[in-house]
Structure formats: structure tokens, C-alpha cells
Amino acid sequence: MSKPETSAAAANFLRPIVQADLEAGKHAKIITRFPPEPNGYLHIGHAKSICLNFGLAKEFGGECNLRFDDTNPAKEDQEYIDAIKADVEWLGFQWAGEERYASNYFDQLYDWAVHLIKAGKAYVCDLSPDEARAYRGNLTEAGKNSPFRERNVEENLDLFARMKAGEFPDGARALRAKIDMASPNMNLRDPILYRIRHAHHHQTGDKWCIYPSYDFTHGQSDAIEGVTHSICTLEFEDHRPLYEWFLANLPVPAQPRQYEFARLNLNYTITSKRKLKQLVDEGHVNGWDDPRMSTLSGYRRRGYTPGSIRHFCDLIGVNRAGGLVDIGMLEFAIREDLDANAARAMCVLKPLKVVITNYPEGQVENLELPRHPKQDMGVRVLPFSREIFIDASDFEEVPPAGYKRLIPGGEVRLRGSYVIRADEAIKDAEGNIVELRCSYDENTLGKNPEGRKVKGVIHWVPAAESVECEVRLYDRLFRSASPEKADEEGGSFLDNINPESLVVLKGCRAEPSLANAQPEERFQFEREGYFCADSKDSQPGAPVFNRTVTLRDSWGA
Template identity: 85%
Template sequence: MSKPDTPVVATNFLRAVVQSDLEAGKHAKVVTRFPPEPNGYLHIGHAKSICLNFGLAQEFGGDCHLRFDDTNPAKEDQEYIDAIEADVRWLGFQWTGDVRYASQYFDQLHAWAVLLIEAGKAYVCDLTPEQAREYRGSLTEPGRDSPFRERSVAENLDLFARMKAGEFKDGEKVLRAKIDMASPNMNLRDPILYRIRHAHHHQTGDAWCIYPSYDFTHGQSDAIEGITHSICTLEFEDHRPLYEWFLANLPVPAHPRQYEFSRLNLNYTITSKRKLKQLVDEKHVNGWDDPRMSTLSGYRRRGYTPESIRNFCEMVGVNRASGVVDIGMLEFCIREDLDAHAPRAMCVLRPLKVVITNYPDGQEESLELPRHPKEDMGMRVLPFARELYIDRDDYMENPPKGYKRLEPNGEVRLRGSYVIRADEAIRDADGTVVELRCSYDPDTLGKNPEGRKVKGVIHWVPAAHSVECEVRLYDRLFASPNPEKAKEGGSFLDNINPDSLVVLSGCRAEPGLAEALAGERFQFEREGYFCVDSRDSRPGHLVFNRTVTLRDSWGQG
């Protein structure tokens, strides 16, 4: 994959819409909302919606509500509610007032359903789900009226009351709007308003055994809350006529206008909550916050910053043109942020012991290195002594042309330290190099003597004072740019990247990292950007997650 150019900030057509509405006096104050269903964790696509809704409210001095559209208790959980609230706060936003729930409006929604029945615009239907699909027709054929469509108002009111009282089993009856079974818009073919679900609700307990559909709940909740701009993704464009039908046929206190924008489609990424849940349930990943997941909690644990996510959403822009965004743009955003703000450190991922034979035994000196090459973050101190570790990949006995690291009788500079020469390799019984005997030039600290050419600079840590740690090399969860596309008879799971996680134990980090706190981010010189794992890292067991490589090397040999 080619390296992305520096992204250009895209446009947001909704800014112009809101600006125009305010200037025309259509609204005195902008009120938006972020209305997730609490049936899973938020993913990167939700970040775009969060930034859009909260961002517009902030920009124009308005309000943004956080509302959970909690109409399906069988799939909802308090865990998801808590995680969603945490994600919104982490991104840097705060909702207006208390958290809202659509379930707070269940009494009003029920009363409006009764009004539709009394007006002859809703009826109780006994068709099974299979029969209802058959009666509904197709995109090319109109639907047929349900045989229960002409029940009297009195009968419908009685049956609906008995549904609410719990007399019927799940799925035995539904309440449907009476609109138009021949409509070319499938959403207007007598959609379901209420289903029977004998399920405990996380907010209302066992007060209800009938629950309103999402379509019936969503628009009316917007109206109750006085939402001025009801913003959703393009897949809801065909739902807008139904949204407006409800508003036109009920005594709602406001008439929000729905606007659609293109959802965020990112290559190498799955954002279907159903499939993300499958990954978790089937243990293809280690929970919703696995750093390989496209969830916001996964990105947070991996070391992404809220600023990088917000910058990414701004660069993607808001429009109505569907397309796929290159994940390289997201990786560009986090690299840009961490390059400027992450302190530098050294960590040897595959340690190879080095003994400097001409360095005095028992001697130790303190070397100062900057914590950042450009920003004023102070200095860090590294002890330098006779024994140290370098990375095993930084020594090669038969190197290829252009190799700029350590080789037999070759020299390199240790970062912030001396020039050393490889004099002898010590091997084990299998012939594997287990130790290097090197010599150093005491006149090369911080300088390169005239006439001496040193090919490269490598990182290192002191043997006695380094901190043992575990390093997890995370990569993209899917090897295919379109993981949804599977071979015949297969599934998206077949596209999982087998190398999406490589765990390295026995790594050695510079001593200052011993006190690193959960979530702290660093650039490990020459290795990439890493953060302290927030779940598994603890005193005596330091765990670092790779956030992103130093440069885009995906697909390169």
C-alpha cells in the first residue's frame, strides 16, 4: 500500500446548514443529540458521529444530548452504557444535562400509540414473522394487506391493552402503523410500532412487556427533546418519510428535521456491532477493549489519543458521498500527535548481551539524553557500564549491502553514548550467538573523531539497571482491505491477520520506565510508539502495547 500524503481537512456540509438555519431565525438555539443503542461498545464510526453532533453544538453555542435509544432489553446491558459514557468523555465531550434514555418516554410513546389506534392509523396484527415477510412484498412487488388490518378501533384498543397486560406470548402479536402496503418505500409498508418482549429492562425493570420499535421511538424522542437537527447516517435516508409520517400524525411538541451523512467506512476494519460482538464472544480477540478492535476502548488501550481521533474525524469530513477511507490516514493522525508529544525512550525487544571488554569493571557513569528531540521535556539519565543489551537484529555476521548496524569488526554508535566495535561473538551449543564481546572508544562520547566513519546508531539499555517487560506488537486485525468480503462458503473471520499480535517476553527497557503509569505513551527509539497497557500492566509486570510503527511499512517486503 502506498504511503498516504498529508491529509487535507475535508468539508462539513452540515456546518453550512446550521449556520443558515440560525441566520434565518429558524432556531434560536441548536440542539443535537448522540443517540446510541446500548447493545455494544462504540467503534471508530461512532467517533465521527460524536465529533459531528457535539462539535456542531459547541461551535454554535448549542446543546448536545446523550440519549440511549434503549428499546431492545434482550440485547442491552449496563456495561455498554458505562462504556459509551466513558468513550464520549474520553473524546473530550460533555453532554448537556443528565444522560437521557428513550425508556423515559415509554409512557408518552404508549399514549401516542393509543392515539394512532383511535385515529384508525394503527392496528394489532397476528401474522407470524414469516407470514409478515411474505405479505410485505419485495422491492419490485407491492405488499398485501394483513388480514387483520381492518380490525375495529375497539378491538385494536382491547388487544393492545391485553398485550400491555402480558396476556400474550412473545411474537404472538404486534402493533403496526396503517400506512401503505403498496408504497415503493418498504419502510412505509405498515411498520411495526410495538412488539411483545417479556424481558427485564435495565432502566424500567419489569414495568413493561411490550417495547416500541426503534423507528417509532427515535423520531418521537427527538421531538420530545426539542432536537433541531436530527443527524444520522445515510442508511436511514429511506426511513425519513416514516420519521416525518409519525411527526405529522402525532401531537408532538417539535418537528425535528433529519439530515443524513455518509458513514465512516475504513479499510482493514470491521465496524458492524454484531460482528464485533462475534469476535468477542468467540474469543478471536481478548474482549471489547482488545487493542486490535476498532472500538474506541480498543484504540484507547492501544495508545491512541482523543486528539488524534478528533483530528482524523475532521480530516475525513462530513458529506453524502459514500466511500472507503484509507486506514493510513488514521495512523498518520496518531503518528503526528505522538511525534510531537510522546517522550523518547529506549527498549530492547530481543535482547543480546554485550560486554565491553576494555571498559573498567565496576565503573559506572551517568549519561543524559533528551526526553524529546524538539520539545523541552527535560532530560533522562541512563547508567552506562561494562555490560549492556542491544537488539539481536542489530548484529549480523553476514550482512547485506547497505547494512548500517553492527557486524564482525564493524563499528556503530550507541545512542547518546560511545562508539563500539564488535570483536568476538560467543555462541551456545547450537551455534546461536548469545553474547558479543566489544570494545569502546572513550574519546567518542558525544562526538565523532575526525576521519572515523560510523555507519549507524543503535539503541541500547544498561544490563544491570534495565527493566524487564513484556511488549505486545499489535498490528491490523484483518489482512484484507475489505474484511467483509469472504471466499464462497467462508466468513469475515477467514480474513483475520494471524500476525495481528506478537507477544515478546523478556524485553529490556531503560530504567526510567520502571515507574511508567498505565496509559503513558512513549516513542521507543527505532521501534515505534508504545503505551503502558491499562489492563495487564502492574508493578513488577510491565506491559507495553505497540500503538503504531514509526512509519507505514504495511505490505512492504
């Protein structure tokens, strides 16, 4: 994979539109909005929309509202509302004023529905959902008028009021706009404005048993809030004529304009909230914030930084063309951030005890190593004594070609310490190596004597002072670059789950400075990758570390 350009953000086609509107005096101040449905956690695709809406408002001195599209209470939950607010703030953005809810406008929306009925532009329809679908037609056949389309105004007003009063069961009736059942745009074929749904609402309680559709709520909520640029993904492009029809036929206080951009499609990744919920509900992952999930809370728990995700969104830009984005760009963004900002440390994932036989018993040297090679982050102290741990993979009795670590009779340098030589491998009854006997050269602390060449450098931790820890090696959740393709071929995206997406290593040994790592504190474990202390399970003296990303792309071309 080629390294992405980082000198400037990619193009954003909406930026010149906003600038031109301001320069022409069309708007004194731009107002955007981010309108998530509180029926799941935000994912990486939402990050693009957040950065776009909040970013444009900030760049041009405007405001961005956070408005929950809470029109379907059966699938919504306060947990999701709280998580969405936390994610937006974590990404570094703040909405204007208090958070808003579409339900704040339910009274006004109801009055506007009545307005359409009185104008002869809406009617109560008794067709069942299946009948309504059949009457709607398809892309090649025009729809048919509902037999209830010509009800008079008085009857429609009476039935709509009775719908509101709760007289009818779910699905018995719906309020529909009277537009054009022969329109080539399916969204204009008498769309539903209100449906009956006897469900408790997390904001309005049991006040309502009819709820407006997203299409009816969307534009009118924008108008109430004075939104100037209503920005959504391309899937809503065909909805724009309906958006504009409502604004033209209602006495709204403003005339917002809708713009569409291409949603983020990331390979090796699922962003369907329905499928993310399935992963959670069926136990394929450990909750919405599982570090393998594409949710923002999952990325956060894995160790991604807000800056890396914002940088990624800058790199991919905003356009209408779409296309598939390589997940390597996201991984590049976090590596670049952590390389510059994460403290260095050493952690041995598969400990192998080393006894340095010629080192004085009882002697301890406190070696100081920098916490970062390029930034002044201070130093950390590593006690060096007769017994240490190295990684078991750093010793081979029969080394493969090109092996530059420890071999029988060979030498390596311990990071920030001495050169040691492997003299003897101690084995158990099954022939497994359980200990190495080595010797050190006291003249090699931090240097190679003249004429001495040591190719390999390995990491280590002191045996006595190191802290035992758990390390979770997270990898991509899916093996396939297009995990949803299996659904199209008669299988399931679940068939593409990577069985090695989580490997838990217990009994790892970390250097003493990591004993009290704070939740979400990030490190580069030298030679192993970038890690962070788990925000839920890591405890002082018993840290748990999640691998954020490897030091380099380990997935071949």
C-alpha cells in the first residue's frame, strides 16, 4: 500500500459552496446539523459526517446542532443517546446550545400535518402495509391511487385526530401526503407522514401513539432550527424532491437546502447498524465498544485517538463519487499519531527467563531509558540484575535464514543495556526451553567496543521488578475485504469473521513503569506494536493492554 499524502487535506466540494453563499450574503451565518438516530452506537462512517458538519461550521464561524432523529421509539434507547453525545465530544466537537430532539417538534409537526389535510394535500389511508406496497408500484410500473385518497377534509381531520387519540391499533391506518402515484420518483408516490405505533417514547413518554416519518420530520426540523446547509449522504438524493415539496407546501420559518455527499465505505469493515447490533446481540463481540467493532467507542477503547480519526477524515476528503477506502489509510493515520506522541516501553508477550551467570548476585543497576526517542517526555527507569525476561521468539536453537536474534553461542544487545551471549538452554522433561543461561560483557553498556559488531537488538524486562499483565492482540474482525458480499451470494457476513481477531495472552511481563498505566494511556511496546491500557478492565498493579495497531501493515498485498 502506498503511503497517503499528509501535506494537506483532500478536497471538500461543500467548502466553496458555503463560502460562496456567505460572500453573496445568502446567509449571515451558516448552521449545520448532525442528526443521528439513537438506535445504536456511532461508527466510523458517522465520524466523516461529524467532521464534515462540525468542521464546516467551525471553519466559517457558524454553528452545528446535534439533533436526535427520535421518530422510532421501539428501536431507541437512552444508552445510545448518551453514547452518541460522548462520542461527538470525544472527537473534539461541541454542538450549539443544548442537544435537540425531533420529538421537541412533535406538536408543531402534528399541526403542519393538519395544515396539509386542510389544504387537500394529505389523507388518512386504511390500506395495510402490504397493500400499500402493492399499490405503490415499482421502478417500471406506476403506482395506483389508494381507494381512500379522495376522502374529504372533514373525514381526514376526524380520522387523524382519532389516530392521535389512540383509537386504532398499530398499522390500521396511516397519514399520507397526496402528491403523485405515477411519479418516476418512488419517494413522491404519496409517502407516509404518520404511522400508528403504540410505544413509550424516551423523551415524550406516552403522550403520542402516532409518530412522524423521517422524511416528514427531516426538512421541517431543519427549518425550525434555521439550518442553512442540510448535509446528508447520497442515499437521500432521491429524497430531496420530497424534502423540497414539504418546505414549499408548509408555512415553515426558513428554507434550508439539502446537499448530499458520498458515504464512507471502508474495506474489511461493517457499518450497517443492523449488522453491528447483530454482532452484539448474538455474542460475536463483547459489546458495542468491543475494540474490534467499527464503532467510535470501539476505536476509542482500542487506543485510537480523536486526532487520528479527524486526520483520516481529512485524508479521504468529501465528494460525490464514493468508492471504497482502504482501511490501511485509517491504520496509517493512527500509526502516524502514535509514533509522534506515544511513550515507549517494553513488554514481553511470551516470557523466557534469562539468568546472566557472570553478573554479580544481588547487584541492581537502574538504567534510564528515554520515554520517547524524539520528544522530551522524560525517562523511565529499568532495574537491571542477574535475572531478566526476554521473548521466547528471540531465541532459536536452529535459526531460520536471516535470523538476527539470539542463537546458541550468539550475541545480541539488550535494548538500552548490555550485550549478552547465549551459553546454555535449559529444557524441561518434554524438551521445551524453559530458561537460558547467558553471560554479559560489562564493557558494552550503551556501546559496542571497537571491532565488535552485534546485529540484533531485543527487548527485555527485569524478572523481579516487572509487572504481570494481560495483553489482548486485536486484529481486523473480518478476513474478507468485502465482508457483506457473502450476503449477496447466499451466505452471511458472519462467515467472514476472523477467528484470530482476538488473541488473549496472559502472564505477559511489562516493565515497571507500566504498572500503574492509566485507562486509555497509549504506548509503543518496542518491536511489538502500539497498545493502550484497557478503559474497563485495566487496574493498578494488574494492567490489561489492548493492541491498537501493529508497527507496520502485517496484511500482505
